[in-house]
Amino acid sequence: MQTETVALTREKETLLITLWAKAGESLLPDSLLKDRFAAEAAARIDYDFARLKVDRDLMIGLAMRAHVLDGWARDFLAEHSDAIVMHLGCGLDSRVFRIDPPAGVDWYDVDYPEVIALRRKLYPARDGCHLIGSSVTEPGWLGGVPQDRPAMIVAEGLLPYLPKEEVPLLLERLVRHCRGGEIIFDAYSALGLKLIALQPSVRVTGAELLWSLDDPTELQRQVPGLELATELTAYDPDGYDPAQIARMSWPARFAMQFFSLIPPLARIGLLLRYRF
Numbered sequence: 001m002q003t004e005t006v007a008l009t010r011e012k013e014t015l016l017i018t019l020w021a022k023a024g025e026s027l028l029p030d031s032l033l034k035d036r037f038a039a040e041a042a043a044r045i046d047y048d049f050a051r052l053k054v055d056r057d058l059m060i061g062l063a064m065r066a067h068v069l070d071g072w073a074r075d076f077l078a079e080h081s082d083a084i085v086m087h088l089g090c091g092l093d094s095r096v097f098r099i100d101p102p103a104g105v106d107w108y109d110v111d112y113p114e115v116i117a118l119r120r121k122l123y124p125a126r127d128g129c130h131l132i133g134s135s136v137t138e139p140g141w142l143g144g145v146p147q148d149r150p151a152m153i154v155a156e157g158l159l160p161y162l163p164k165e166e167v168p169l170l171l172e173r174l175v176r177h178c179r180g181g182e183i184i185f186d187a188y189s190a191l192g193l194k195l196i197a198l199q200p201s202v203r204v205t206g207a208e209l210l211w212s213l214d215d216p217t218e219l220q221r222q223v224p225g226l227e228l229a230t231e232l233t234a235y236d237p238d239g240y241d242p243a244q245i246a247r248m249s250w251p252a253r254f255a256m257q258f259f260s261l262i263p264p265l266a267r268i269g270l271l272l273r274y275r276f
């Protein structure tokens with residue numbers, strides 16, 4: 001097996017947290033995500049993953065987040081077989097293989113050039129899947145993306161790393177570019193961002209968290225055309241399967257229960273779906 005060395009730092013290195021978590025969760029006997037692609041890719045990376053301190057609870061939590069976003073994307077593709085998907089800050093996430101979109105869909109994985117170069121080495125090419133090596137905040141990359149088809153835009157674990165003035169600008173550019181569609185992503189409140197920055201896995205990378213969102217309707221005001229469709233608080237039973245939470249350790253479950261009872265803590269992390 002050919003291995004690849006990686007020299008990613010800061011926000012780029014965080015992709016190894018989510019990859020390792022999804023790979024690890026997929027090897028658990030009761031796996032939710034069953035992401036064998038992540039497990040195969042991680043096995044080929046020459047990197048000391050232990051330094052990221054990804055524990056079982058984080059594996060399950062990140063698998064649950066990815067599973068909800070996969071579900072929303074699948075629902076959209078079931079209704080729009082001619083859609084495009086923009087997967088922003090894709091890192092080494094294997095979403096295109098997990099979802100396995102139908103032939104009429106064009107999929108765009110976008111991340112920094114060095115991340116895309118690594119993706120090319122670790123994952124096979126796939127018809128209809130296009131790789132774009134660019135910062136998402138550079139407007140030029142959108143030039144190659146069709147404008148006249150329904151768009152599903154997924155940004156998992158990306159927006160909190162962008163400078164705060166860049167997020168509404170990016171969303172506005174996307175909304176203006178596309179005929180219509182949905183954009184789905186995770187966001188943290190200002191308090192949530194402070195807590196995530198203390199998380200050992202993120203701290204070790206030196207990544208800075210910059211963008212927070214206390215009120216999801218604020219984005220509707222900042223970005224004309226965006227309309228909030230779904231808002232899930234962390235492990236909300238309306239979107240997350242309680243049986244998955246039951247897989248976590250008792251201290252994690254206790255902390256979640258405690259957080260859910262205290263309003264500012266209950267809303268520190270959100271999964272959001274907007275239509276435009």
Ligand SMILES: C[S@@+](CC[C@H](N)C(=O)[O-])C[C@H]1O[C@@H](n2cnc3c(N)ncnc32)[C@H](O)[C@@H]1O
Binds near residue numbers: 014016089092135162
């Ligand atoms: C926490 S990782 C998430 C990766 C992937 N979405 C996942 O869930 O496994 C954050 C990703 O955002 C990417 N990223 C951060 N800032 C970016 C930017 N300005 N342009 C493109 N990608 C960016 C990083 O390179 C990294 O791949």
